[in-house]
Amino acid sequence: TAGITQAPTSQILAAGRSMTLRCTQDMRHNAMYWYRQDLGLGLRLIHYSNTAGTTGKGEVPDGYSVSRANTDDFPLTLASAVPSQTSVYFCASSDPGLAGEAVTQYFGPGTRLTVL
Amino acid sequence: AQSVAQPEDQVNVAEGNPLTVKCTYSVSGNPYLFWYVQYPNRGLQFLLKYITGDNLVKGSYGFEAEFNKSQTSFHLKKPSALVSDSALYFCAFREASGTYKYIFGTGTRLKVLA
Numbered sequence: 001t002a003g004i005t006q007a008p009t010s011q012i013l014a015a016g017r018s019m020t021l022r023c024t025q026d027m028r029h030n031a032m033y034w035y036r037q038d039l040g041l042g043l044r045l046i047h048y049s050n051t052a053g054t055t056g057k058g059e060v061p062d063g064y065s066v067s068r069a070n071t072d073d074f075p076l077t078l079a080s081a082v083p084s085q086t087s088v089y090f091c092a093s094s095d096p097g098l099a100g101e102a103v104t105q106y107f108g109p110g111t112r113l114t115v116l
Numbered sequence: 117a118q119s120v121a122q123p124e125d126q127v128n129v130a131e132g133n134p135l136t137v138k139c140t141y142s143v144s145g146n147p148y149l150f151w152y153v154q155y156p157n158r159g160l161q162f163l164l165k166y167i168t169g170d171n172l173v174k175g176s177y178g179f180e181a182e183f184n185k186s187q188t189s190f191h192l193k194k195p196s197a198l199v200s201d202s203a204l205y206f207c208a209f210r211e212a213s214g215t216y217k218y219i220f221g222t223g224t225r226l227k228v229l230a
Contacts, residue, residue: 040222042222045218048217058217104165106162109159110157
């Protein structure tokens with residue numbers, strides 16, 4: 001079982017350009033998430049989706065957009081990249097469970113993005 | 117605001133010695149707490165979680181965590197550290213407000229010295 005795949009593994013992007021980070025899961029999880037990981041700041045939630053067709057804003061959503069057309073895919077788009085978006089991006093998924101239920105998240109391997 | 121805190125950026129321990137990675141929480145209601153581990157250039161992997169019941173939770177790779185309600189802590193422990201345990205460790209909790217969001221600590225880097 002592949003679990004969660006992310007593409008690309010890494011990317012160097014010129015400021016002002018757009019880019020879509022891809023995330024696909026094969027576990028049929030309803031909930032999916034995008035995080036960015038920055039030194040000293042841990043993981044911060046960008047956007048999430050509880051089920052196909054719905055999305056929500058996380059802690060740091062500005063400059064990012066997501067869509068959830070189906071259960072398996074949850075792409076993250078940077079419309080006009082800026083250097084502050086240089087980070088490592090992780091996609092994750094889980095069964096949504098009941099509110100606050102202790103379901104486990106599963107993470108992809110990450111995409112390292114550098115915006116110059 | 118609800119949060120988890122990891123007060124140590126880095127913990128060094130000699131191989132074979134017990135290790136503790138600290139986590140404290142500020143969460144209303146019953147906290148659902150997690151520990152994840154991240155090896156270099158990898159995504160996070162689940163280690164263990166606390167729901168309710170036994171305050172000592174056993175997880176993967178010989179790790180365990182002790183939930184202490186009076187001290188609002190959920191420290192990660194292992195009786196005998198291995199060099200291969202060297203990694204970045206994250207404490208997290210899940211909001212109980214129906215948003216399904218998880219809040220992560222800033223991470224603690226564990227270095228086990230041979």
